[in-house]
Amino acid sequence: GGPASLSRFRGSLVAAVLGDCVGGEFEGAEEVPMESVLQHLSSLDDESKGNGILEYSDDTAMARCVVQSLLTRAGFDERDMARRFAKEYSASPGRGYGSGVIQVLKKLSSPQLSDVYQPARDQFNGRGSFGNGGAMRAAPFALAFPDLADVKRFARLGAMLTHSCSLGYNGAVLQALAVHLSLQGALDLPQQFISRLITEMEEVEGNEATRNDARILKEAEKPFCERLHRVQDLMDRSKVSIEEVISELGNGIAALHSVPTAIFCVLHCLQPRECLPEKYGGLERTITYSLALGGDTDTIACMAGAIAGAHYGIEAIPQTWIKCCEGAEDADMNAERLHMLYHQS
Ligand code: 8NA
Ligand code: MG
Ligand code: MG
Secondary structure (H helix, E strand, O other): OOOOOHHHHHHHHHHHHHHHHHHHHHOOOOOOOHHHHHHHHHHHHOHHHOOOOEOOOHHHHHHHHHHHHHHHHOOOOHHHHHHHHHHHHHHOOOOOOOOOHHHHHHHHOOOOOOOOOHHHHOHHHHOOOOEOOOHHHOHHHHHHOOOHHHHHHHHHHHHHOOOOOHHHHHHHHHHHHHHHHHHOOHHHOHHHHHHHHHHHHHHHOOOHHHHHHHHHOOOOOOHHHHHHHHHHHHHOOOOOOHHHHHHHHOOOOEHHHOHHHHHHHHHHOOOOOOOOOOOOOHHHHHHHHHHHOOOOHHHHHHHHHHHHHHHHOHHHOOHHHHHHEOOHHHHHHHHHHHHHHHHHO
16 A cells, blocks of 8 residues: 555554564564474464354553544543553553553553652652553654654653653554654665654754763664664664574563564564565564564564554454454454544644
């Protein structure tokens, strides 16, 4: 489809759910052999096995809250979004939330709370969380707002409801930017795509809060820009091993160690790769490759899925995968509503 077509919206929201559901199998595993990933995925194609449903985790649970809030309020409303996060958590606390964020979600359910950003600020002795929990639910901001400045602003504010460290919320901004650009067809020119992300993040990270957090955590002055340069270097190489990707970019629960990784997965899988089945299209390659990195597999595959899905569109997603994943059909319907909201504004 053309830029911002319905197929791209559907692809993005559905593939994010697939990444989460399919990736749950390997979450936290240090090493994931490609063989195990391929076995897991081919079992989804085998209907006779009747594998039933793969459940979604915190990534999708929170993204659904973001989507419902943006649609119901026809824009960003922090109080409404915070209320939905809290309600969702108390209804299904067993979705695999990060151990820190649970405190925030409990505080957000208090009716006496006057500042919905305060519980997030109190995390980790006032330093805030740098986890990828803001980034894992950032894609819907790119699907709701056509304007780049809105995408950046609301992705940041939406993340700050739980992640007040700049290394947390800037990861969400980067993820939303990647989905935004992919939706426009920017992945047709991968070199320009990554350059554009770096240019945008130079501005996003060019402030005192980022410099302070980076200094305290002993990171480069602009941590995400530095990582995106590493992505650029890895892209230029003809052969890259999974071990190198993990050591250069990471596969962990910090936004800094997972959002650039997800972006790399998408870029690396734009073309066929020796380690991946020939019959696979780009979207299948992206999800598969993300899982083979191990670590925070559900979240990295969820984020890579959102970016890749916006590029390839819904037609690239195997029906058998959609049928196995809880929440995939809902995501498809919500994508249509977001598409309408996006084109109204
Ligand atoms: P979070 O805000 O609780 O952060 C996740 C973790 O990161 C915390 O529990 C801390 O260990 C650490 N952390 C974050 N900020 C700081 C800080 N300033 N100082 C010291 N430590 C810090 O949760 P989240 O919403 O960001 O979730 C992140 C990931 O954890 C998600 O992938 C989610 O699925 C979850 N999770 C991951 C695994 C896994 O094995 N990879 C397992 C269960 C849950
Ligand atoms: Mg999860
Ligand atoms: Mg995770």
